[in-house]
Amino acid sequence: MSKHYWLMKTEPSVFSIDDLQKQQKAWWDSIRNYQARNFMMKDMQVGDEILIYHSSAEPPGVAGLAKVSQLAKPDPVQFDKTSDYFDPKASKEKPIWFCVQIEYVSKLKNFVPIEQLRAEPKLKDLLALKRGQRLSIQPVSEKDFNFIKKLGG
DNA sequence: GCCAACGTTGGC
């Protein structure tokens, strides 16, 4: 199967590209949206490339690159009663939420703010720029991925 | 802090 490309949002005050660089690998847990879960469960393959997007940041934008390093497994946080992301409906036998592991690739030399993305006619189809688009994991076309990578230096 | 847009929940 061919490689897929993704954009994954994270709030840098919670988990930033620098955090990922420090720990190199991270399970992308606590995702509680079915569409985002389905992308991780059904579509992500080891080696898929990822744009790490800083949301609710000043400014928001694409901060770095990562790749999928492990296929989806049940998200352990759904079983953790002390977590905000605990899900009482989930059980070990019937987990509801899944997460993939991602691996740090690089920090963009030049952070690409959303303003710059919006200014590029070539990126008119980028989902992240559509109004009301809140999905925290989004597919990106190979063209757009490479173009944004180039913008980042 | 505002608020539009969207996803989810729950009563019926």
Add this chain to the structure above:
DNA sequence: GCCAACGTTGGC
């Protein structure tokens, strides 16, 4: 299965 109410996201 509809849909109003509610909660959340995330740019501004």
